Amino acid sequence: MGELKSEMKSIDLTGQKVLVIRDARSAQVAGASQVLVCKNCVVTPSARDFLAQHNIALVVSGASKAAAPAVSGQSSTVPAYGSAHGSPAPNPRLFSTPEAEAVKKEICAVGRKLWMRQFVDGNGGNISYRIGPNEVICTPTLVSKYDLTPEDLSMVDLEGNQIAGSKARTSEILLHLEIYKAVPEAKSCVHCHPPHATAYAITGKVPPNLVIPEFEVFIGKVAISPYETPGTAEFAQTVLPFVKTHNTVLLANHGIICWADSVTHAEWFAEVLETYCWTLMLASQLGAPISYISEQKGSDLLAIKKKLGLPDIRFDTSRMKECQLSDLEVPGSIALTPSPCDGNTGKPLEADLEILVKSVTDAVMALCD
């Protein structure tokens, strides 16, 4: 250890309240192997990146060993990316790997698709990709998805701390992170505000099933999460009851979120849902009833979906009694009250059943008139 210490060149920046990339560069030019900062020093993400890329340790002066595992002897070296909840310490180097560069390009291409299809407006919507166990590449705040470039993207850990990138990460990343923590298969999340799907989200209704095969296979039953203020932890957690059994959730009075095994596929799900909602609305104007695919044929579609490894609450046979393939559709309606089995509440509420029975009875009576 003594020999190791004698080889180290430490630059003392404990007098600074903020460490920016210029300081990091100066330290590198001076041949530093570590930079000493005070406990309350704010280190910008680009400075952290630069130090990590040049193998310069960031050492907090006077930090306790409990708070920061020591790797350099007497001082506590803080890779500046503390792992708060047992996740492995995030690795900022993942931000500049060939895989990361490819993902950044894919995110930009998907951002442009979202904008071209009018699924986002202003600086709305956000896209992310989980590139490591505790590393997520994401879009920045306040940038139109049409204008995105790979340089705009940033990387956060699973707690939302920015660990790479010069632009501030999206404020809605917490929503994505809850999904990554709950669903290990989720590699990418796309959040956007497509108008027809969002129209459902502002009425608190979900589209019915067994109308178009592609929707059954790729999406299936859509859940709707309750409204919360965007960007908050409460908002992020509203999707938790649904994300294990749904790849697409309507966010009440807001928009949608989809997750998949790639950025491109998550955007596909947004397209499938939006087109489905739009088609249902168009059909409702034709003055003729929608014809439904039979439950039996619907089972064939569900089998295809299972083979593709996509989630669907209807695979859970214990819930099938409460949650038929199609649910009970009300003739003439293109929207259903979300089934209680979409949540984690288990059994349907009696009040919901009463409403359903009454609406079906009313519809049958209307047909008899």
Ligand SMILES: [Zn+2]
């Ligand atoms: Zn949003």
